[in-house]
Amino acid sequence: MRSMLVFALTVGALAGPGTDPGRQTLGPGDGWGSHSSGTTGGSAAPAANVHTVSTRDQLVNALAAPGPKIIKVRGVIDGNLPCSSYATGGYSLAAYLQAYDPATWGRVDPSGPLEDARAASAARQTAHIKLKVGSNTTIVGEGKHARIKGVNLHVDKADNVIIRNLTFEDAHDCFPQWDPLDGAEGNWNSLYDNISLTGSTHVWVDHNTFTDGANPDSAQPVYFGRPWQVHDGQLDITNGSDLVTASWNRFTGHDKTMLIGSTNNPSQDLGKLRVTVHHNHFENTLQRLPRVRFGQVHVYNNYYEVYDPASFVYALGVGVQSQIYSENNFYRLGRGVDPAKILYNWGGTALTARGDLLRVGGTVTPFDPITAYNAANDPDLGADAGWTPTLHTGVDPAAEVHKDVSRHAGAGEIT
Numbered sequence: 001m002r003s004m005l006v007f008a009l010t011v012g013a014l015a016g017p018g019t020d021p022g023r024q025t026l027g028p029g030d031g032w033g034s035h036s037s038g039t040t041g042g043s044a045a046p047a048a049n050v051h052t053v054s055t056r057d058q059l060v061n062a063l064a065a066p067g068p069k070i071i072k073v074r075g076v077i078d079g080n081l082p083c084s085s086y087a088t089g090g091y092s093l094a095a096y097l098q099a100y101d102p103a104t105w106g107r108v109d110p111s112g113p114l115e116d117a118r119a120a121s122a123a124r125q126t127a128h129i130k131l132k133v134g135s136n137t138t139i140v141g142e143g144k145h146a147r148i149k150g151v152n153l154h155v156d157k158a159d160n161v162i163i164r165n166l167t168f169e170d171a172h173d174c175f176p177q178w179d180p181l182d183g184a185e186g187n188w189n190s191l192y193d194n195i196s197l198t199g200s201t202h203v204w205v206d207h208n209t210f211t212d213g214a215n216p217d218s219a220q221p222v223y224f225g226r227p228w229q230v231h232d233g234q235l236d237i238t239n240g241s242d243l244v245t246a247s248w249n250r251f252t253g254h255d256k257t258m259l260i261g262s263t264n265n266p267s268q269d270l271g272k273l274r275v276t277v278h279h280n281h282f283e284n285t286l287q288r289l290p291r292v293r294f295g296q297v298h299v300y301n302n303y304y305e306v307y308d309p310a311s312f313v314y315a316l317g318v319g320v321q322s323q324i325y326s327e328n329n330f331y332r333l334g335r336g337v338d339p340a341k342i343l344y345n346w347g348g349t350a351l352t353a354r355g356d357l358l359r360v361g362g363t364v365t366p367f368d369p370i371t372a373y374n375a376a377n378d379p380d381l382g383a384d385a386g387w388t389p390t391l392h393t394g395v396d397p398a399a400e401v402h403k404d405v406s407r408h409a410g411a412g413e414i415t
Contacts, residue, residue: 159200
């Protein structure tokens with residue numbers, strides 16, 4: 001009974017009054033998204049500004065319509081086309097692999113006609129699948145099965161946006177770029193997230209499911225000795241974005257999941273990237289859960305399930321000048337997954353972590369990820385992020401998290 005009571009109170013605080021999810025707003029005090037003017041999205045839209053969409057073209061038209069607006073997604077929108085539809089300039093993967101094989105091309109950036117053709121083909125795909133979301137907008141799925149497939153929603157220089165109750169699937173890049181200088185062996189890099197926030201403020205991303213569907217990272221081939229990476233992030237928050245709450249989402253079976261801050265250059269990010277990440281389910285995700293630069297980021301009451309020690313990279317990435325406050329999370333690890341890998345140091349110095357629990361097999365114990373990390377790594381990470389969050393509607397005991405979040409996170413679960 002107690003966990004269901006906690007869930008009911010939490011959802012009430014999040015959603016605010018009203019039974020129409022399109023009219024619901026982020027509740028007072030619910031994370032950084034509630035700061036100052038709060039996040040109301042398109043809840044004040046007149047009836048003429050409420051759009052129900054079921055195709056890509058309808059979605060594009062609704063996004064271009066005046067605000068405030070509510071966009072209700074019905075059924076499945078598949079916004080991508082076969083990769084051959086975008087290819088131009090003589091591009092083919094086989095020719096690209098032959099031209100830029102490091103064994104013959106060397107460890108220098110690709111250049112010349114085939115790289116130009118790849119870039120031109122990628123630009124055609126970008127124009128089709130990367131859709132801009134403007135200010136004072138709510139995008140919400142109708143019912144339990146609304147899905148946006150093969151689309152990158154780009155919230156760019158916008159204020160006051162809500163995205164809820166949608167399954168986002170497989171925004172794959174047809175034309176990944178080979179970077180021979182990325183890491184010790186080079187890497188393939190892709191362009192598209194499911195949701196990208198750039199230079200945007202007051203955003204609430206709630207009760208969505210993110211999946212690669214039938215095209216998972218784990219099924220991709222290997223070229224030049226590196227995985228063919230066709231996906232980027234599921235929810236990335238970068239380029240000076242600020243005042244964001246990400247709550248009750250389900251992130252599944254993905255590699256680079258959530259990036260907060262995209263570069264080590266502080267010019268646009270200092271004093272920004274304030275994000276709250278709570279009651280999310282990270283299920284068999286490999287890294288960036290989240291990875292943080294610069295921002296004051298409150299990560300609490302999230303449920304992490306990690307079972308494969310061979311593929312797991314890390315959960316919380318402690319980046320340059322990051323201030324992560326991690327609280328009352330529940331980590332369920334498979335046997336062989338090293339608890340020291342919950343944290344990874346990307347140039348940070350400290351974070352706060354308290355109240356976490358760790359389950360391995362059937363045993364649940366208190367867990368301090370900083371102690372585990374410091375025992376296996378040098379230099380040590382400090383244990384004080386330098387701030388204490390005040391914007392939350394209550395932090396649940398970690399013992400309740402795995403039950404509440406596994407049952408109620410994701411699309412189709414808002415009430």
